[in-house]
Amino acid sequence: xxxxxxxxxxxxxxxxxxxxxxxxxxxxxxxxxxxxxxxxxxxxxxxxxxxxxxxxxxxxxxxxxxxxxxxxxxxxxxxxxxxxxxxxxxxxxxxxxxxxxxxxxxxxxxxxxxxxxxxxxxxxxxxxxxxxxxxxxxxxxxxxxxxxxxxxxxxxxxxxxxxxxxxxxxxxxxxxxxxxxxxxxxxxxxxxxxxxxxxxxxxxxxxxxxxxxxxxxxxxxxxxxxxxxxxxxxxxxxxxxxxxxxxxxxxxxxxxxxxxxxxxxxxxxxxxxxxxxxxxxxxxxx
Numbered sequence: 001x002x003x004x005x006x007x008x009x010x011x012x013x014x015x016x017x018x019x020x021x022x023x024x025x026x027x028x029x030x031x032x033x034x035x036x037x038x039x040x041x042x043x044x045x046x047x048x049x050x051x052x053x054x055x056x057x058x059x060x061x062x063x064x065x066x067x068x069x070x071x072x073x074x075x076x077x078x079x080x081x082x083x084x085x086x087x088x089x090x091x092x093x094x095x096x097x098x099x100x101x102x103x104x105x106x107x108x109x110x111x112x113x114x115x116x117x118x119x120x121x122x123x124x125x126x127x128x129x130x131x132x133x134x135x136x137x138x139x140x141x142x143x144x145x146x147x148x149x150x151x152x153x154x155x156x157x158x159x160x161x162x163x164x165x166x167x168x169x170x171x172x173x174x175x176x177x178x179x180x181x182x183x184x185x186x187x188x189x190x191x192x193x194x195x196x197x198x199x200x201x202x203x204x205x206x207x208x209x210x211x212x213x214x215x216x217x218x219x220x221x222x223x224x225x226x227x228x229x230x231x232x233x234x235x236x237x238x239x240x241x242x243x244x245x246x247x248x249x250x251x252x253x254x255x256x257x258x259x260x261x262x263x264x265x266x267x268x269x270x271x272x273x274x275x276x277x278x279x280x281x282x283x284x285x286x
């Protein structure tokens with residue numbers, strides 16, 4: 001079986017889910033599919049959850065067993081070969097946590113990314129100096145200080161997606177506390193605010209500030225990210241990160257609740273134009 005990767009590609013995520021659907025439609029359990037391949041049921045589970053790459057000979061046998069027509073099976077196998085090609089982020093496999101790898105893959109393929117951040121500037125909007133300060137004094141700096149620079153390089157590489165052709169729409173709601181909590185020197189914070197002002201001018205980027213004076217709002221509890229994709233087979237997803245891991249939610253009820261909360265927060269927060277003015281005013285304070 002293929003070796004585990006730190007981050008599956010979006011193609012692997014879609015095809016793995018499709019493989020599970022085909023098995024279920026054929027009326028087979030994972031144990032039955034495993035007997036067809038003469039492997040452990042855990043191997044089928046790992047294939048269907050994109051924990052491992054799609055090994056083409058295995059997939060070919062399974063598709064035939066599931067009764068998929070030859071022309072559709074050929075197309076599936078072609079897509080699987082393309083999906084198995086490593087994403088750019090695989091060069092950071094030495095420092096990319098298993099629980100964060102999926103985030104990078106989803107980020108890369110998303111049509112729309114919406115996030116709420118009450119603690120720090122969102123990673124896609126951070127300067128290199130701000131990112132290094134946050135990572136150095138955070139969990140990574142304590143557990144793996146010698147690789148902070150590699151983590152910073154990964155974060156900077158992720159930011160390319162905001163300016164590439166066909167860039168996703170990125171919409172961030174940021175609490176005022178993020179600006180009021182100093183990270184590094186005043187000069188570092190001034191440069192970070194200038195980056196926010198600059199990035200907010202991109203046609204695909206919207207930044208809204210939730211002021212403290214506006215009081216409690218629907219998303220006060222924790223940060224989260226919403227992903228929406230152009231691929232019909234890929235459902236909307238919610239990403240929630242905690243100290244040592246993350247949750248990926250794609251249940252319709254959970255996603256809709258987070259979507260509704262984000263919509264309510266966008267009404268509660270200052271508009272994009274007013275936010276730009278507030279950022280300019282805050283820069284003068286530094």
